[in-house]
Amino acid sequence: MSGETERLIGRLAAAAEPVRRLRPPLLRAALWLTSVAALLSVAILLFADLHVFAVRAASRKLDIELAGTLLTGILAVIAAFELSLPDRSRAWALLPLPTLALWILASGYSCWRHWLAYGPDGWVIGESANCFRFIIGVSVPLAVSLIVLLRRARPLAPVRVAAMGGLGVAAIAAFALQFFHPFDVTFMDLGVHAAAVTIVVAAVAGAERAAERRRERAR
Amino acid sequence: MEAAQDGDRAAYERLLRDIVPFLRAVVRPQHSAPDRIEEVVQEVLLTIHRVRHTYDPARPIRPWLAAIARRRSIDLLRRRARTAAHEVFDDTAYETFADPGANRSLEVSAATEGLGEAIAGLTPPQREAIELLKLKELSLAEASSLSGKSIAALKVNVHRAIKALRQRLNGGER
Numbered sequence: 001m002s003g004e005t006e007r008l009i010g011r012l013a014a015a016a017e018p019v020r021r022l023r024p025p026l027l028r029a030a031l032w033l034t035s036v037a038a039l040l041s042v043a044i045l046l047f048a049d050l051h052v053f054a055v056r057a058a059s060r061k062l063d064i065e066l067a068g069t070l071l072t073g074i075l076a077v078i079a080a081f082e083l084s085l086p087d088r089s090r091a092w093a094l095l096p097l098p099t100l101a102l103w104i105l106a107s108g109y110s111c112w113r114h115w116l117a118y119g120p121d122g123w124v125i126g127e128s129a130n131c132f133r134f135i136i137g138v139s140v141p142l143a144v145s146l147i148v149l150l151r152r153a154r155p156l157a158p159v160r161v162a163a164m165g166g167l168g169v170a171a172i173a174a175f176a177l178q179f180f181h182p183f184d185v186t187f188m189d190l191g192v193h194a195a196a197v198t199i200v201v202a203a204v205a206g207a208e209r210a211a212e213r214r215r216e217r218a219r
Numbered sequence: 220m221e222a223a224q225d226g227d228r229a230a231y232e233r234l235l236r237d238i239v240p241f242l243r244a245v246v247r248p249q250h251s252a253p254d255r256i257e258e259v260v261q262e263v264l265l266t267i268h269r270v271r272h273t274y275d276p277a278r279p280i281r282p283w284l285a286a287i288a289r290r291r292s293i294d295l296l297r298r299r300a301r302t303a304a305h306e307v308f309d310d311t312a313y314e315t316f317a318d319p320g321a322n323r324s325l326e327v328s329a330a331t332e333g334l335g336e337a338i339a340g341l342t343p344p345q346r347e348a349i350e351l352l353k354l355k356e357l358s359l360a361e362a363s364s365l366s367g368k369s370i371a372a373l374k375v376n377v378h379r380a381i382k383a384l385r386q387r388l389n390g391g392e393r
Binding site for chain 1: 223224225226227228229231232235236239260261265266268269270272273274275276278282283286287290
């Protein structure tokens with residue numbers, strides 16, 4: 001062993017304060033998801049028009065779409081917590097993909113129906129701008145709290161972890177949106193939702209990459 | 220590791236010492252030079268120190284260590300490639316200074332190179348005269364006895380040689 005390595009080990013050992021072990025990732029994900037669920041439930045009960053939602057929820061298609069969105073959110077958050085640890089498989093990143101596909105297919109089907117009904121006249125921004133603001137507005141505070149928790153693991157691949165967390169947060173925001181959305185998803189909507197989700201994922205991952213670069217330069 | 224997480228410094232030091240050969244084996248395939256391997260191992264040790272709270276004592280430690288070592292090793296390779304892509308190697312750059320005096324040795328050696336070529340192009344008697352009288356700085360008498368030529372002949376050859384060199388070095392201006 002070289003003398004330098006030897007000295008480094010001595011220094012590290014001398015600086016070894018007791019540390020608090022992280023709790024299991026599944027438990028940490030569950031705690032975060034539970035608090036978010038509680039917050040969103042209160043917001044939905046207070047502000048959403050549940051009567052309209054009940055009518056719409058009668059359709060099997062919306063149920064599939066809702067399930068796809070919610071499951072994508074939950075699974076992506078779990079995957080992010082797993083990926084933040086050094087010894088977990090990278091395959092965790094695949095976890096939310098099937099439900100993501102389900103979500104895209106279900107809303108794609110809505111769009112197609114909307115196209116059949118309205119044709120090209122359906123291409124209006126209209127309410128979609130509000131959806132966009134809603135997804136971004138809900139995502140930002142959720143993303144901040146999630147990233148703070150994920151960073152406690154000092155992930156070795158922070159950008160991947162942040163992108164996964166961003167997907168989870170955006171999916172949860174899109175799920176909550178359905179309660180404030182008095183109509184089926186149009187193709188304009190789908191584009192807007194996809195753009196909002198992409199922006200959230202890219203922003204969270206980009207911020208994390210910038211932070212990583214800063215840390216690297218500081219070293 | 221469990222004891223180290225609870226703050227047992229002796230156990231931690233023992234652990235770090237014991238894992239160094241394992242870390243070295245993990246990073247060796249990616250780096251060739253021994254001092255590079257040592258550098259990577261040190262980076263890995265620093266990272267292990269920083270993330271030691273993420274180790275779950277219920278799980279085996281080797282995959283945890285190996286994952287950190289591989290990841291840091293790749294990070295360092297990338298960082299090195301990035302640095303290499305932004306830097307050029309130019310050996311004269313190291314010898315060019317803002318102070319003109321500091322560059323003299325470089326300029327002198329460049330000038331001597333030209334002079335050497337010019338001397339090589341002289342006739343043999345002229346070259347011999349220049350080498351003995353000017354480069355070795357012998358006296359006329361010494362040069363005469365060494366070369367077996369008369370002092371007058373040496374004087375003439377040196378004079379002609381200097382004229383020829385001056386012409387050659389100034390590109391035939393004078």
